Amino acid sequence: MEVAQYRVEVDEEVRSKFEIPTRAVVLRRIEVGKMRSDDRFREEVYAEVRRRYTLDSVKDDPVFRAYRDFYWRIGIDPTKTRPSSEALVRRILLGKGLPSINPLVDVCNLVSALTGVTFSAFDLDRVSGNVRLTWSRHGERFLGIGTGEVELTGREVVLRDVLGPISIYPYRDSERTKTTPETRNVLLVLCGVPGIPLHKLIEAERMMLERIADSARAV
Numbered sequence: 001m002e003v004a005q006y007r008v009e010v011d012e013e014v015r016s017k018f019e020i021p022t023r024a025v026v027l028r029r030i031e032v033g034k035m036r037s038d039d040r041f042r043e044e045v046y047a048e049v050r051r052r053y054t055l056d057s058v059k060d061d062p063v064f065r066a067y068r069d070f071y072w073r074i075g076i077d078p079t080k081t082r083p084s085s086e087a088l089v090r091r092i093l094l095g096k097g098l099p100s101i102n103p104l105v106d107v108c109n110l111v112s113a114l115t116g117v118t119f120s121a122f123d124l125d126r127v128s129g130n131v132r133l134t135w136s137r138h139g140e141r142f143l144g145i146g147t148g149e150v151e152l153t154g155r156e157v158v159l160r161d162v163l164g165p166i167s168i169y170p171y172r173d174s175e176r177t178k179t180t181p182e183t184r185n186v187l188l189v190l191c192g193v194p195g196i197p198l199h200k201l202i203e204a205e206r207m208m209l210e211r212i213a214d215s216a217r218a219v
Contacts, residue, residue: 001027001028001029001030001212001213001216002027002028002029003025003026003027003028003209004025004026004028005024005025005026006024006025006026006131006187006189007024008022008024008131008132008133008159008189009130009131009132009133010022010132010133011132011133011134011135013134013135014133014134014135014157018070018073018157018193018194019194020133020157020192020193020194021192021196021197021198021201022133022189022190022191022192022201023189023190023192023198023201023202023205024131024187024188024189024190025187025188025205025209026124026185026186026187026188027185027186027187027188027212028124028184028185029184029185030104030183030184030185030186030212030216031184031216032102032103032104032179032180032181032182032183032184032186033102033103033180033181033182033183034216035102035103035104035107035212035215035216036103036215037100037103037106037215038107038110038211038214038215041107041110041211042098042106042110045092045110045113045114046092046097048114049089049092049093049113049114050092050093053089053093054093055090055093055094058086058089058090058093059086061086061116062195063085063115063116063117063196063200064083064085064086064089064116065195066193066194066195066196067083067085067086067118067170067193067196068083068086069193069194069195070170070193070194070195071083074155074156074157075155076171081171083118083170083171084112084118084170084171085112085113085115085116085117085118086116088109088112088113089113089116092113098110098113102179102180102181102183103215104121104179104183104186104212104215105121105179107208107211107212107215108121108188108208108212110211111204111207111208111211112204114207115200115203115204115207116200117190117191117192117196117200117201117204118170118171118190118191119188119189119190119191119204119208120159120166120167120169120170120173120188120189120191121173121178121179121186121187121188121189122166122167122173122174122177122178122179122186122187122188122189123177123178123179123180123183123185123186123187124185124186124187125183125184125185126176126177126178127161127166127177127187128161128162128163129161129162129163130161130162131159131160131161131166131187131189132159132160132161133157133158133159133169134157134158134160135154135155135156135157135158136152136153136154136155136156136157136158136165136168137152137154138152138153138154139151139152139154140152140164140165141164142158142164142165142168142174143174143175143176144168144172144173144174144175145172145173145174145175145178146175147172152165152168156168156169157169157170159189161177163176167189169191170191170193188205188208190204190205190208
């Protein structure tokens with residue numbers, strides 16, 4: 001597996017309203033379908049989440065609070081659409097566990113629950129051109145993973161390539177660019193929002209890369 005940093009360009013129209021830190025890395029020559037599931041790490045994360053939070057206290061965590069505040073600012077009610085990492089933690093606290101998607105996404109979901117940092121994972125070979133953080137365009141269409149197609153309003157912050165949005169930032173990724181067991185090259189984006197320090201994203205990135213490397217080596 002080869003790892004390289006990736007720069008997500010933030011459009012001036014977004015930067016002028018929000019100070020959004022991001023981190024992104026490209027993973028090449030990784031066979032997602034052959035990665036090993038790490039059941040021990042899963043149980044460690046579940047135990048730590050249960051030790052750290054209750055259903056009442058989770059919303060007060062500074063990282064989840066930052067995501068919630070950002071949601072309000074972009075017109076999303078976080079009591080109805082939970083921040084992705086908070087939703088993962090709540091599933092664990094409710095005893096539901098985390099669904100298995102593929103070994104790569106499963107590892108990232110566990111790290112997300114542990115650190116609170118939301119991520120997006122894309123099949124790099126399905127991404128066209130450079131990825132930018134921009135406002136959506138009124139009327140453009142977006143098909144999210146496991147959801148129906150929606151028409152965007154122009155008020156959403158999105159990650160996009162030259163073909164259109166690949167993620168409604170920071171909570172829903174595109175069906176077009178999702179990772180699968182056949183994925184060989186991956187773009188991982190750590191989704192920061194105002195109030196989350198850059199070092200928090202760097203810590204989450206480091207943990208994700210370590211865990212992904214362990215799972216890939218254990219094939």
